[in-house]
Amino acid sequence: MVLDVWKNIKKGQFSPVYLLYGTEAYLINETKQLLLEHALHEDEIDFNFSQFDLEETPIETALEDVETLPFMGERRLVFMQNPFFLTAEKTKSKVEHNVKRLEAYLADPAPYSIVVFTAPYEKLDERKKITKELKRKATVVEAKKLNEHELKKWIRERTTAAHVEMEEAAIERLLELAGTNLMMLTNEIDKLVLYVEETKRINEDIVEELVAKSLEQNIFTLVDSVLQRNVERMMTIYRDLMRQNEEPIKILSVMAGQVRLMYQVKELSRQGYSQQKIATVLKVHPFRVKLAQEKVNQFHEGELLQLIRELADADYKMKTGQGDKVMTLELLLLKMKR
Structure with a gap:
């Protein structure tokens, strides 16, 4: 797990090869930053740190740098970005990689170098020998959303x-x-x-x-106020959003997404799905599912479906120019309070 890897890095316990892959850029960047801070002294970075974009540089060229002895320091740190040969994705890169050379390196990595592959891809091609070998030999950080x-x-x-x-x-x-x-x-x-x-x-x-509330949190509270018929709180949140110059179509879109999520969570919960299973099916963070589950039992499916229809109607009017956007949104909210 990424937190355990970070803990080892902070203790000065390094692996010769790391594979960071996934679409959560923050986790990849944080891991790289920790390695920079803990693997090298500040005055060594100019001499012993390098990075290569593998969409532009062949792997064998990058490995020559990895196998060069460190200068005025204990180790070298080398970042290798975009190793597209680990995926099935098509690329515009015309670089040819000698992956056999990488396989040979993984079998006997330089004891004085830390190699970090950063692969910002959702999936790797597990059918490829080099992918299997790298995942077997490297310390792997899957940069996915944290539960x-x-x-x-x-x-x-x-x-x-x-x-x-x-x-x-x-x-x-x-x-x-x-x-x-x-x-x-x-x-x-x-x-x-x-x-x-x-x-x-x-x-x-x-x-x-x-803590500043996110737009999603403000609208989650707005939707809850609508369903609770709490007019005062509903209009307070609405006016705050207007003062923040939030676009009415964006507000409407997020509202629709929140209500749709609540309806889907209610239906899937009724079918016996677990929180994690619902999150997987709907492709949302489990914490959002948890928040929705805490609310949905207070409302009938009919209420949520009616709200979805009214939001869709307002969205159509906004996008087809049938009235002022701000006025359309305000009228929708006033209609909902009844």
Whole structure:
């Protein structure tokens, strides 16, 4: 798991070869940054760090650099980006790679070098010998979306590293407000850590006060207000979104997505699907499914279907120019309150 790999890197325990693959760019970039910080001293980077784009450079050329002895340091660090020969994807690159040369290197890697392959692809071609060999010999980091348990562990480790304690309720609220985007969470955690510089403790009230709500969270609350017939809260959130110059069509689109998700979660839950299975089927983060499950039992399927129809009608009117977009959205909300 990525968090365990990070822990070893911070301890100075390195593997000769790493394979970072997946579409969660934050995890790939964070792993690379940790290796840069811990594998080399700052004054060694100019001499012993290099990176190659394998869509432009043959693997055998890059390996020549890997096998060059480090200068004024203990080790070399080499990043190899876009190893398209590990996938079945088509590429415009005309570079030919001697993968046999890589297979030979993996069998006997240089003891003084760390090689890091970064493959920003959703899947690797497991049928290829080189893919199997690299996954067998390398320390593999699959850069995929973290589940709820992993997210909470990641937040705890990040705050603990800053010598700050974060209460469990505060972690839960942070995820509810900021969502699951790691870059956004990082920014919010850094802000919280600075705020509690003296007390070294983050509670739920501090999170509520400081963390900016994502558009999705604002609209999740807006939809909940609509379904709860809480007119005051509904119009307060709507006016806040207008003050933030959010585009009405975007608001409507996110609202429709939220309501559709709630309907789908309700239906799949009724069929006995687990939270993780629902997330897999709908291709959304399990935490979003969890939040939806906490709400859907309060509403009948008919209410959600009617709301979906009204949202679709408003969307059609906006996109076909049948009235002012802001007015269409406001009228929709006022209609929904009844």
